[in-house]
Amino acid sequence: MTANLSPLPPLPSGFEAKGPDLLFAGKTVAAWAAQYGTPLYLYDTARLKRKYEALRAAMPKELYLSYAIKANPHTEVIRFLGKHYDGVDLASMGEMAKAMEAGVEPARMSFAGPGKSPAELEFAVKNGIGAISVESQRELELIIGIAQRLNTKARVYFRVNPAFELGSSGLKMGGGSKQFGIDAELIPDLVKGLKGNPLVTFHGLHFFTGVQNLNADAILSAFEKILAYAADLVESADASMEVLNLGGGFGIPHHRGDGELDLAKVGEGMGKLFDAIRPRLPKTRFKIELGRFVVGECGLYISKILYRKMSRGGVFLVMDGGLHQYLAASGHMSGNPIHRPMNIAIASRMDAPLEKVNVVGTLCTPLDRFGFNLELPRAEEGDLIAVLNAGAYGFSMSPLTFLSHALPKEVVL
Numbered sequence: 001m002t003a004n005l006s007p008l009p010p011l012p013s014g015f016e017a018k019g020p021d022l023l024f025a026g027k028t029v030a031a032w033a034a035q036y037g038t039p040l041y042l043y044d045t046a047r048l049k050r051k052y053e054a055l056r057a058a059m060p061k062e063l064y065l066s067y068a069i070k071a072n073p074h075t076e077v078i079r080f081l082g083k084h085y086d087g088v089d090l091a092s093m094g095e096m097a098k099a100m101e102a103g104v105e106p107a108r109m110s111f112a113g114p115g116k117s118p119a120e121l122e123f124a125v126k127n128g129i130g131a132i133s134v135e136s137q138r139e140l141e142l143i144i145g146i147a148q149r150l151n152t153k154a155r156v157y158f159r160v161n162p163a164f165e166l167g168s169s170g171l172k173m174g175g176g177s178k179q180f181g182i183d184a185e186l187i188p189d190l191v192k193g194l195k196g197n198p199l200v201t202f203h204g205l206h207f208f209t210g211v212q213n214l215n216a217d218a219i220l221s222a223f224e225k226i227l228a229y230a231a232d233l234v235e236s237a238d239a240s241m242e243v244l245n246l247g248g249g250f251g252i253p254h255h256r257g258d259g260e261l262d263l264a265k266v267g268e269g270m271g272k273l274f275d276a277i278r279p280r281l282p283k284t285r286f287k288i289e290l291g292r293f294v295v296g297e298c299g300l301y302i303s304k305i306l307y308r309k310m311s312r313g314g315v316f317l318v319m320d321g322g323l324h325q326y327l328a329a330s331g332h333m334s335g336n337p338i339h340r341p342m343n344i345a346i347a348s349r350m351d352a353p354l355e356k357v358n359v360v361g362t363l364c365t366p367l368d369r370f371g372f373n374l375e376l377p378r379a380e381e382g383d384l385i386a387v388l389n390a391g392a393y394g395f396s397m398s399p400l401t402f403l404s405h406a407l408p409k410e411v412v413l
């Protein structure tokens, strides 16, 4: 069973093992599990800081860096990131309230999403949000009505559904017929229509075309098209554009054997693109909004093996956690019909000989599996399974109440 297995791919960057133990934030994962119990999410702020510094150093200096809260809405995570990033991107009134609680000023917030309710729009306008990303003509009418009723100013930017898709990305969110944004060809008339409006002002454009992209060339090619579209719009609508939000979609090594995005290449490429377009967009500040790239690699999901079970020759490691706590690890979120296992480690047996195993959760559904036929060090009851790079779209994007299990702890270190 243990013979002839290929060596495991190296641990993703920032992780190391010592003897049988995986290390995280200066301790063994076993020590963290003993301290807080399992199942458990750990988020390491030192990693958040390192990631911020690497991003800031690689990106053009003038670039506005925004954190998309949806990736990890833990208040302490928002508080920490709010101090480093230029702003935050929101997807609901609840996120806005959390960001305010975490000390982020509304002027540094932008709010996107195809289904903002009238109450959410009013909350955002009343609280002086930096910008609302308008995703339909009807939404614009609602905002104008709210601004008039409250006699308050509101800044909008239009989320554009471009004519192109982002190559090499996980979920595609732009191009063709989509629920997100306003079709590119309709934008010039909307921009012109806002001219002279005393309360609602045109702030700029917002693009977000896809996520989890590890291909620098594909990202740069989308940015190039976005910049050209924005410059054409400014000229054709004779408008001034304060901000151009390019989106982002920067990916991280989620899956076993994934490479890393070449951040230096993206940064250098962006610098060149900005220099080239600057004469046509002299007053525009460029912005990106990133979620998983900011927080993904700061997190770990830890679950204990309750049972090592054999079924007709197959080994099943049954965890005390599962998809209800980390949906993405079960592959039911990727938009890809083929399940690609995440970076899973046996955190307390890093140096044991390999075997082929099935890693499954505690739920009574066959969907609850983190990986079938994985090659992992031989594990026993009580050993710890760790999903690496689990800081984004974990706790908050999982069906936590399914089967009424206790919630996993979240600890910010």
Ligand SMILES: Cc1ncc(COP(=O)(O)O)c(C=O)c1O
Pocket: 068, 071, 089, 112, 113, 173, 208, 210, 211, 212, 248, 249, 250, 289, 290, 291, 292, 293, 392
């Ligand atoms: C509008 C918008 N901004 C930002 C993000 C964050 O994406 P990611 O976490 O992949 O960086 C998303 C993700 O869906 C989004 O829809």
